[in-house]
Amino acid sequence: MKSLLTFLKGGVHPPEAKGQTASLPIERMPVPKELEIILGQHIGAPCTPTVNKRDEVVEGAMIGEVKKGLGVPLHAPVSGKIKDIGTSAHPMRVSAPSITITVDHEAAPVQYDKTDWTTMSAQELLAKVQEGGIVGIGGAGFPTHVKLSPPKDAKIDQLLLNGAECEPYITADHRQMLEHADEVVEGARIIMKILGVSECKIGIESNKPDAIDVMGKAAAAVSGAGCNIVVQPLEVKYPQGSEKQLIQAITGRKVPAMALPSAVGVVVQNVATASAIYDAVVYGKPLYEKVVTISGKGINKPANLLVKVGTKVSDIVDYLGGVKPELAKIIMGGPMMGFAVSSLDIPITKTTSSILFLTEDEIDATPHSDCIRCGWCLDACPMGLEPKEIAIHVEANKAEDTAQFGVFDCFECGSCAYICPAKRPLVQFVRLAKMKAKR
Structure with missing residues (x-):
């Protein structure tokens, strides 16, 4: 094997925890009765619907477009009927505009022809x-x-x-x-x-x-x-x-x-x-389905699932036999950069990489304490930033002064929070600093 390369500054080594699903082949999940497709699935302007309530749509047809600004079109993951143009639960924004499609399970699958x-x-x-x-x-x-x-x-x-x-x-x-x-x-x-x-x-x-x-x-x-x-x-x-x-x-x-x-x-x-x-x-097949890892000790059947965009977490849980009584936390995304959610009604988007169902022994619920000035977060930060100073300034209501510590260069990887012996929520402090500093 070639020599192993890596970046020079910082980084951490959390437990890999990939054994539950690494050997599981990709499994296509049956399409549920309904899909809720979030209109804003990319950085930039959210899509404007190009369909109306009760319209019939065919798998792969465009159902949303971005006329101005940064964006890409949105496509129907299935054939069916537009049930509603309203809102759906969202892991970060609480709710977001969406299109709900009632699936036509009798429709013939769309065939795509190969081109050179x-x-x-x-x-x-x-x-x-x-x-x-x-x-x-x-x-x-x-x-x-x-x-x-x-x-x-x-x-x-x-x-x-x-x-x-x-x-x-x-x-x-x-x-x-x-x-x-x-x-x-x-x-x-x-x-x-x-x-x-x-x-x-x-x-x-x-x-x-x-x-x-x-x-x-x-x-x-x-x-x-x-x-x-x-x-x-x-x-x-x-x-x-x-x-x-x-x-x-x-x-x-x-x-x-x-x-x-x-x-x-x-x-x-x-x-x-x-x-x-x-x-x-x-x-000529648009992006409307993706592979999502379902893992953690709190789900009855871990899997790597190929799911339609718009599939709700609740439908995935039902398909995999439900959750275990010892379930303590649900995270959309990875444990380092994902978001904890409190609802199973959130739909999958194009960027959903995983859904984790974690038990008490997989999470650390230790209350955080004051910064002890150990400097571990400075050593762990791959960008060479000062997470402890950002956090201290936020706590002192001085978020607008955090640019000097590199807050806008932070990509919120969570290395600092992972390594912190005081268990301080440093990523949350960074996010708060960014919001307040931009005002």
């Missing part, structure tokens, strides 16, 4: 990505076609595919690399043509040797003149999969504060996003 993407121009490929509603599946949902349109003065020389999947519990990307390696690599080739680059490196943490092997073979099969795709094994360290940390680990380049990866000649895409790009370009 190699004859298309870069602009045609980019248009396909936009039309497919593709967003960054592994992150905050940034519209992919925008990310693949870097500033004209940026000299992009390589693509990085992120297969690190460094968050504990989550194995969705791992399974997709094992089961759909060819699609991921073909998606990488499409992205490379759009960007006009010939170099692609796929970063995978060394705790996934099977994925490194499978992806390495798939990459080698298509590499040749004008196309060099290689797998780079990475050290197991959180947050290895963060964009700036991945770039530094693999290329040695450091993205300046408040700058984009294109400033150092790199574009980063998640491996699952590359697979979605393959579907959108080769088959």
Whole structure:
């Protein structure tokens, strides 16, 4: 195996907790009776509905569009009837505008025909990505076609595919690399043509040797003149999969504060996003279903599920046999960057990576205390920030003074909170500081 690379500053080593689902093949979940599709599934302007109540829709048809501002279209995950245009529960915003579809289980499945993407121009490929509603599946949902349109003065020389999947519990990307390696690599080739680059490196943490092997073979099969795709094994360290940390680990380049990866000649895409790009370009299939890891000791049957966007957590719980009595907390996303939720009525979005059902022995409910000035959070922060000072200033009602400590460079990875011996909710302090400092 190649030497393991990693970023230089900070990072932590939380328990991996991937054993429950790492060996479980992707399982397609039956479609429930109804889907609730959130209109704002990406960074930027939320979609405006293009359908009305009681309209009949076909799987894959556009049901929402963004006319102005940053965004991508939204598509019907199923055939059925528009039941309502209202609001749905949301893990971060409490509620959000949505479209509810009553599923027609008698409708014939939509067939997508394969096309030869190699004859298309870069602009045609980019248009396909936009039309497919593709967003960054592994992150905050940034519209992919925008990310693949870097500033004209940026000299992009390589693509990085992120297969690190460094968050504990989550194995969705791992399974997709094992089961759909060819699609991921073909998606990488499409992205490379759009960007006009010939170099692609796929970063995978060394705790996934099977994925490194499978992806390495798939990459080698298509590499040749004008196309060099290689797998780079990475050290197991959180947050290895963060964009700036991945770039530094693999290329040695450091993205300046408040700058984009294109400033150092790199574009980063998640491996699952590359697979979605393959579907959108080769088959014309929009992004309306995704793989989600369901894990934790509080669920009766852990799984890696392929679910329709808009499927509610409650339907997933029912399908997997319910929760256990000792369930203590539900988290949408990973334990480091996810959000605890109190309702099962929240629908899956394009960026939902996992749902964790955790018991008391999987969480730390110790009350937090005052900062003891140990400095551990400074050592753990991969961005070299000062989390303790941000928190202290927030507590003193001086959030507007936290920019000097790098609050806007923080991507809320949670390394500081994880390592803090006083159990201080440092990520929550950072989020509060950002909100108050922007006023």
